Amino acid sequence: MTQTFQTDTLGIILVDHGSRLASANDMLNDVAQLFRRVSGQQIVEPAHMELAAPSIADAFSACVAQGATRVVVHPYFLSPGRHSTTDIPRMVAEAAKHHPKVSFHVTQPLGLDEKIAQVIIKRITDCDENQYRCDYCQTRGKHQQQLCQSNAYMCNACKPAGCPNAPAAAGHGNK
Numbered sequence: 001m002t003q004t005f006q007t008d009t010l011g012i013i014l015v016d017h018g019s020r021l022a023s024a025n026d027m028l029n030d031v032a033q034l035f036r037r038v039s040g041q042q043i044v045e046p047a048h049m050e051l052a053a054p055s056i057a058d059a060f061s062a063c064v065a066q067g068a069t070r071v072v073v074h075p076y077f078l079s080p081g082r083h084s085t086t087d088i089p090r091m092v093a094e095a096a097k098h099h100p101k102v103s104f105h106v107t108q109p110l111g112l113d114e115k116i117a118q119v120i121i122k123r124i125t126d127c128d129e130n131q132y133r134c135d136y137c138q139t140r141g142k143h144q145q146q147l148c149q150s151n152a153y154m155c156n157a158c159k160p161a162g163c164p165n166a167p168a169a170a171g172h173g174n175k
Contacts, residue, residue, distance in 0.1 A: 011043040011063025011071040015056060015088055018048030025052045031076065043068050049083060049091065056088070060095035060104075070103045071096070077109040078116075084109040 014035060016028045025048060032046040043066045047059035054062070056073070063071050073092050075084035089106045096104045110116060126134055 009043075009067055009069040010041065011045065011060075011066065011068030012039075012041055013045050013047050013056065013059045013063060013071060013073040013092075014076050015047045015049055015059075015073055016076045017083065018051035020051055028076065042066070047073075049088060056091045057095040057098070060092065060099065060102075064099050064102055068102065070105075073104065073106045075106065075109040078111070080109055080111065 012035070014028060014032050016025075019025055028046040028048065032044050035041070036044040043063050045054070045059035045062045047054050047056045049056065060071055071092075073088065075088050077084045084106075092104055092106055096102060127136075
């Protein structure tokens with residue numbers, strides 16, 4: 001399903017928090033590519049609020065360089081917290097000062113939507129159908145093993161991953 005926006009001079013910026021973990025930041029690039037493909041929108045840029053590049057200002061400038069005369073910024077957050085209601089709008093306004101002929105708008109974050117519930121159902125079903133041995137569960141299990149070994153952190157997710165520190169007693173929970 002391709003969504004057509006009002007003009008081809010619209011730039012879209014998808015903003016997440018940013019992370020010290022490169023793979024977390026890389027995922028936003030994938031989200032931007034997916035959004036570009038599904039929406040048909042040509043000018044789509046990822047941005048991180050902090051901790052990683054590109055910044056909101058960098059993404060705003062990139063949109064303008066591609067011909068955007070309007071920029072819509074979407075906080076890729078679940079809830080309307082301080083970052084999406086205060087910090088990101090402030091940072092976008094600051095970036096827009098360098099492009100006075102470009103209008104901008106910041107949308108609400110993802111928020112409450114039945115489609116999000118459908119994604120949650122899919123994630124849970126995928127784990128359950130794969131007996132909690134899907135790629136993500138296995139990767140998380142390895143991370144949990146490291147936590148178990150370094151911090152005596154225990155959880156039931158370690159058991160299927162074969163954590164040597166997982167106690168035999170069921171229901172030990174998180175420490």
